[in-house]
Amino acid sequence: MDVTFFAGADEVTSAAIKNAAGQLENSKSNVFGVTAFIETREGYFEGGYGFIDDKRDGNGLSNFDHHNLTASWTKRYGGKLSNSVRGFWALGQNPNGGNTQTADGFAILVENSLITHKPLTLIPYANFFVGVDRPQPLVRGNDGLLKNTGIAFETDGLTGFPKLDSSAQDAYGFAIGIENLFDLSRQIVFEFATVQPFGGQSETIVGDQYALSARYQHNLNDRWILRADAILGILEDVDNLSGIRLELRRKF
Numbered sequence: 211m212d213v214t215f216f217a218g219a220d221e222v223t224s225a226a227i228k229n230a231a232g233q234l235e236n237s238k239s240n241v242f243g244v245t246a247f248i249e250t251r252e253g254y255f256e257g258g259y260g261f262i263d264d265k266r267d268g269n270g271l272s273n274f275d276h277h278n279l280t281a282s283w284t285k286r287y288g289g290k291l292s293n294s295v296r297g298f299w300a301l302g303q304n305p306n307g308g309n310t311q312t313a314d315g316f317a318i319l320v321e322n323s324l325i326t327h328k329p330l331t332l333i334p335y336a337n338f339f340v341g342v343d344r345p346q347p348l349v350r351g352n353d354g355l356l357k358n359t360g361i362a363f364e365t366d367g368l369t370g371f372p373k374l375d376s377s378a379q380d381a382y383g384f385a386i387g388i389e390n391l392f393d394l395s396r397q398i399v400f401e402f403a404t405v406q407p408f409g410g411q412s413e414t415i416v417g418d419q420y421a422l423s424a425r426y427q428h429n430l431n432d433r434w435i436l437r438a439d440a441i442l443g444i445l446e447d448v449d450n451l452s453g454i455r456l457e458l459r460r461k462f
Contacts, residue, residue, distance in 0.1 A: 315343025341378030360385025417446025
């Protein structure tokens with residue numbers, strides 16, 4: 211087992227701390243917390259606590275401090291299934307002036323992958339989620355809780371690559387796909403994902419969302435990596451999305 215304490219000051223970005231225009235504040239909060247990892251009963255338990263300290267005072271936006279709790283259990287079952295169940299809970303936020311809370315809710319993520327005859331390289335997966343109210347990651351501004359649920363929920367800070375809504379706010383859904391790593395020098399992923407807001411609409415999601423995604427990555431040598439991503443999304447009541455991204459990466 212291990213226990214890690216952490217703290218961050220000033221340049222802390224959280225999706226729960228925004229200005230009046232709805233833009234992220236990058237120097238208005240601090241963060242403190244602790245995480246634990248325990249190997250037991252042929253599985254892995256992870257737990258954590260974090261606190262966002264809103265430094266803003268006065269009659270403007272302030273008092274968006276909140277607590278985050280998380281817990282997860284990961285284990286293999288019968289040599290056929292790898293499973294992780296993760297829970298996230300944001301609570302204790304009481305903004306001034308009756309402003310709407312930005313971090314108050316919970317989410318459950320269930321991640322599954324089948325153990326095939328090539329357990330290290332051929333990986334079918336099916337990940338599911340449900341979120342109620344406004345769960346938030348502790349210090350992630352551009353990506354929501356679903357960043358690792360599937361490639362359809364990933365973006366980047368450089369190109370703003372299109373994605374499905376990753377907030378898990380009053381919504382449920384899944385990402386089902388297959389990954390092949392070949393001889394560990396190449397990777398290919400195909401995926402279908404969806405987001406379904408409760409009642410057909412939530413505060414952040416205006417309708418059902420569906421996407422087909424693909425990724426190809428090739429290690430050209432020990433320093434250069436070529437990666438290509440593509441997504442085609444069908445969104446209800448808003449414009450559909452699509453994108454192709456080609457990256458040439460160098461490792462230092």
